Amino acid sequence: MTVTASSSQARPPIQRWLVIWVLALAAVLVVFLLQDVVPWAVDYPASAVVPVADWVSALMGWIKSNLSWLTRSVTAMLGVPLDFALNLLAKNFKIGHGADAFVLPRLSWVGVCATAFIAGYAAGGRKLGMLVGGCFLYIALFGQWTSAMLTLALISIAVPFCILTGLFAGIWAWRKPWAERLIVSPALDLMQTIPTFAYLIPMLLLFGNSPVSAMIATAIFATPPMVRATMLGLTRVPLEIGEFSDMAGCTARQKLWRVLLPSARPTLMVGVNQVIMLALNMVIIASMIGAGGLGYDVLLALRALKVGEAMEAGLAIVALAIALDRLSQAIAHKQATGNVHRSSASPRFWRRYPNLTLAIAILAVTTLLGLFVPAFAAVPKAITFTTAPLWKAAVNWVTINFFDIIEAFRVALILNVLNPVRAFCEGFPWLGAVFLLGLAGYQLSGLRLAALVAALTAFCAITGLWEKTMATVYLCGISAFIACLIGIPIGLAAARSDRFEKIVTPVIDTLQVLPSFCFIIPVVMLFRVGDVTAMIATIAFAVVPAIRYTNHGIRQVPPALIEAAKVSGCTPRQTFFRVQLPLALPEIMLGVNQTILMALAMIIICAMVGTRDLGQEVFIALSKADSGRGIVAGLAIAFIGIVADRLFNAWTAKARARLG
Amino acid sequence: MTKAIEQASNATGKDPRPIKLACRNVWKLFGTNAANFIRERDGKASAADIAGAGLVGAVRAVDLEIRQGEIFIIMGLSGSGKSTLVRCMSRLVEPTHGKVEFEGKDLLEISDAALIELRRHRMGMVFQNFALLPHLNVLDNIAFPLSIQGQDRSTREARAREVIELVGLRGREHFYPRELSGGQQQRVGIARSLATKPEIWFLDEPFSALDPLIRREMQDELMRLQTMLHKTIVFITHDFDEAIRLADRIAIMKDGEVIQIGTPEQLVVNPATDYVAEFTRDVDRAKVISARSLMRPCDGAEHGGTVAPEAKIASFSASIVAAGKPFAVVNGTGKPIGEVTPQAVIDLLAGIERAGA
Numbered sequence A: 001m002t003v004t005a006s007s008s009q010a011r012p013p014i015q016r017w018l019v020i021w022v023l024a025l026a027a028v029l030v031v032f033l034l035q036d037v038v039p040w041a042v043d044y045p046a047s048a049v050v051p052v053a054d055w056v057s058a059l060m061g062w063i064k065s066n067l068s069w070l071t072r073s074v075t076a077m078l079g080v081p082l083d084f085a086l087n088l089l090a091k092n093f094k095i096g097h098g099a100d101a102f103v104l105p106r107l108s109w110v111g112v113c114a115t116a117f118i119a120g121y122a123a124g125g126r127k128l129g130m131l132v133g134g135c136f137l138y139i140a141l142f143g144q145w146t147s148a149m150l151t152l153a154l155i156s157i158a159v160p161f162c163i164l165t166g167l168f169a170g171i172w173a174w175r176k177p178w179a180e181r182l183i184v185s186p187a188l189d190l191m192q193t194i195p196t197f198a199y200l201i202p203m204l205l206l207f208g209n210s211p212v213s214a215m216i217a218t219a220i221f222a223t224p225p226m227v228r229a230t231m232l233g234l235t236r237v238p239l240e241i242g243e244f245s246d247m248a249g250c251t252a253r254q255k256l257w258r259v260l261l262p263s264a265r266p267t268l269m270v271g272v273n274q275v276i277m278l279a280l281n282m283v284i285i286a287s288m289i290g291a292g293g294l295g296y297d298v299l300l301a302l303r304a305l306k307v308g309e310a311m312e313a314g315l316a317i318v319a320l321a322i323a324l325d326r327l328s329q330a331i332a333h334k335q336a337t338g339n340v341h342r343s344s345a346s347p348r349f350w351r352r353y354p355n356l357t358l359a360i361a362i363l364a365v366t367t368l369l370g371l372f373v374p375a376f377a378a379v380p381k382a383i384t385f386t387t388a389p390l391w392k393a394a395v396n397w398v399t400i401n402f403f404d405i406i407e408a409f410r411v412a413l414i415l416n417v418l419n420p421v422r423a424f425c426e427g428f429p430w431l432g433a434v435f436l437l438g439l440a441g442y443q444l445s446g447l448r449l450a451a452l453v454a455a456l457t458a459f460c461a462i463t464g465l466w467e468k469t470m471a472t473v474y475l476c477g478i479s480a481f482i483a484c485l486i487g488i489p490i491g492l493a494a495a496r497s498d499r500f501e502k503i504v505t506p507v508i509d510t511l512q513v514l515p516s517f518c519f520i521i522p523v524v525m526l527f528r529v530g531d532v533t534a535m536i537a538t539i540a541f542a543v544v545p546a547i548r549y550t551n552h553g554i555r556q557v558p559p560a561l562i563e564a565a566k567v568s569g570c571t572p573r574q575t576f577f578r579v580q581l582p583l584a585l586p587e588i589m590l591g592v593n594q595t596i597l598m599a600l601a602m603i604i605i606c607a608m609v610g611t612r613d614l615g616q617e618v619f620i621a622l623s624k625a626d627s628g629r630g631i632v633a634g635l636a637i638a639f640i641g642i643v644a645d646r647l648f649n650a651w652t653a654k655a656r657a658r659l660g
Numbered sequence B: 001m002t003k004a005i006e007q008a009s010n011a012t013g014k015d016p017r018p019i020k021l022a023c024r025n026v027w028k029l030f031g032t033n034a035a036n037f038i039r040e041r042d043g044k045a046s047a048a049d050i051a052g053a054g055l056v057g058a059v060r061a062v063d064l065e066i067r068q069g070e071i072f073i074i075m076g077l078s079g080s081g082k083s084t085l086v087r088c089m090s091r092l093v094e095p096t097h098g099k100v101e102f103e104g105k106d107l108l109e110i111s112d113a114a115l116i117e118l119r120r121h122r123m124g125m126v127f128q129n130f131a132l133l134p135h136l137n138v139l140d141n142i143a144f145p146l147s148i149q150g151q152d153r154s155t156r157e158a159r160a161r162e163v164i165e166l167v168g169l170r171g172r173e174h175f176y177p178r179e180l181s182g183g184q185q186q187r188v189g190i191a192r193s194l195a196t197k198p199e200i201w202f203l204d205e206p207f208s209a210l211d212p213l214i215r216r217e218m219q220d221e222l223m224r225l226q227t228m229l230h231k232t233i234v235f236i237t238h239d240f241d242e243a244i245r246l247a248d249r250i251a252i253m254k255d256g257e258v259i260q261i262g263t264p265e266q267l268v269v270n271p272a273t274d275y276v277a278e279f280t281r282d283v284d285r286a287k288v289i290s291a292r293s294l295m296r297p298c299d300g301a302e303h304g305g306t307v308a309p310e311a312k313i314a315s316f317s318a319s320i321v322a323a324g325k326p327f328a329v330v331n332g333t334g335k336p337i338g339e340v341t342p343q344a345v346i347d348l349l350a351g352i353e354r355a356g357a
């Protein structure tokens, strides 16, 4: 790829770089062939492995034993609101002990469904009300109520925490450019590429297997979009509005809180939406360290290979995700409207907030009724459905009737594609990879990038994880490649036909809000555990940005340029290949970059379905609570992501500069 | 250039009104180390020096005085530094060098608290793109400057309703900015800046985002407000017709420098440079030039009427041509100080330049 990047530059540099690359590849090949002479250049010698993992373990052990007062008080402090939310939504309040304990019931499911409907109605009209209310009703009727409410309770405590932290961090970074450059931006980059799993290990170690540690992991994982949205929103406020606030004589605090932040509301709300969706995603994964809820149901069912149950819980997650996403988006887009007749005298509370009052009233009434009528307290068994047998039957039918086809497909894929690539990757000399990636970094940006890329790659080797790293690279690479192969043509087609775009958009919107867990379930039903399952689930998860960015990239080519091409006599084909595609290329590459990062995140989660790579390393570390091993593997994964991201960004920046 | 400025200050030298705001050798240079650059040169630098140092000279060596109650207009092409100059006057932009005097006190020396106080009560500003707060309705937008001063709701809403009345927006109090047309939005901007009863009022191209018909209507509105309020106004535009309609005096800027300051008539009759002449070329001269500029000494011929020295040619051109005789120009005491001939008027209308005209 880097070779093609340089191919359209002025002539002498191409030839020079071509020669350099040929020489470099030849050198690597020589190293590979001379394996017996220089074995240390191909496989990193075990004796020279730097025991970073042990150091990290020791450090974590020290923190654990010396700072336990801190972790314990944090647990206690965060436990209070969390327990309240859990009791309110999912469990019941128990006051007193033993047999004579008085039980205050949780919110009635009827009331919560009605509240969901009212919230949807207030934010986006009848249709949204039906959708959101319907999703909650679905969860109730399909017997997932308690699990879903556990999940929701965790989210509802984690999200405000994320929003506040994100807001203040964003404001700080916006105020102090040095803080942004030196602290906030690098931290955000790292947080975005560290796989979700890796967050769990230190939390598990410090806070134990409990909802609190799940909540903290969720809060850390879901905060970055809020920080970014705050920084972006504040810088995007029109200059004149800032000047106005100065001229009106605002103090610095008044300017920020009364002018800039309210003006940045639309961007901030986009951040809030993303925080909610990430929190949902993470809460599901954090079920491994005691979050409970829907994620835990999926996990149990998958471990026991009960596809029906897994599918049911997975669909409940989908319902919850869609409800939360659509609701928060509608709230983000909602704008107050003026009204000629409004009187300025402040009306009563219930006149001013009729929907809120109604919701509170319904919740109170139905919950009280629950004390006397059991049907209000818990979803009665009689009206719940279970589709688990249905799913099981469907899977059985498919496996019985199509076993040969599916199996043939699976085996062919493994033998002809996966295994050869895997062998190639795992045999690749580590020194060669460090050298080639460094060279690419040098060509694309300069010495600094080259040093960074080479150092991060070398880290993976000297910690003794080279083989597992390359196993990850192989699976991630293949999946991302196929995802692009599928996604880019769909994106191109969507860009050329409005009708097709109308069909594609809601599909990718929905795919995007689904937590990564949900993609594994149906695939595992058909292909059982293994690399093929991981690959297919990853492709489904990672295809969205390839479609979205391609479509957007083509569509944003200025119409004037297309007209100019037409006027100068280009056929539609020529216009497309000569004008639109080259101009959209940087944007498309951005999509490819995103696809790679998403594939990486997903591949790691696929360790649950039995891949043999870094993800599995983290997974094992998690089950053994071996923090050093897990964190080092997590860093190796993050470094793969950072290397890919930096190289792509440098290349895109170069392409952009060339296009002007 | 200096001659032109002297001439302008002579014209205002007789002005009895006190000086409200003055710029004394004000510079604004963008770029690294700009402050040292200009300090080392003692407040003097040529355009070539500035470019050589890699700086942008947004405002260079500006000297001007604005009198109380005056409408002072700043004109110039895009990028000539108008906005930057006006922002230096209110310290939204910190000048790199020089002094800005507000009622004789150096604005650049006062404390932040004093500056906030000054802006809260004595300065107002209207912006090109309105700068309304999107999350507040009309009433709250207009009451906003009062609310940050800590006024209670009823007081500030009463005042906001007064200014809403003043700019003719009654009935729209509860609309949000995006529900209003451009003209209405700018009325809100004007009302908001008037709510604090400022003494000096900055308007940065307040009407250029509006279409021509609305723009004209808003100009009339501004004139109407000014006859009631008598503010000191600093107004930016790059529309010379707008400037002529509103201005007491006009400053023309080019590349950060003020090239000429004068009444519209002075600029038309005596442009300091070709650049100024180019600016005034398409102006309807009869509407700008007064009888005083066109008159010659009486040569004893019979007069067909009398006009005041300040009367614009356009106001009597039809009657003088119809009468076919020179008109006497008489001052307050009724004594003729000169005469205007029909031929001179016809030449002016036809755009013919004659030496000595």
Ligand SMILES: Nc1ncnc2c1ncn2[C@@H]1O[C@H](COP(=O)(O)OP(=O)(O)OP(=O)(O)O)[C@@H](O)[C@H]1O
Pocket (backbone or CB within 6 Å): B030, B031, B056, B057, B058, B076, B077, B078, B079, B080, B081, B082, B083, B084, B085, B238
């Ligand atoms: N923050 C800044 N940094 C660097 N250069 C600036 C900055 N602000 C303004 N300039 C430069 O200063 C010069 C004057 O800009 P200014 O905005 O004052 O022009 P203007 O006369 O108001 O133009 P317009 O009619 O387009 O509003 C321009 O060359 C501009 O590029």
Ligand SMILES: [Mg+2]
Pocket (backbone or CB within 6 Å): B082, B083, B084
């Ligand atoms: Mg400007």
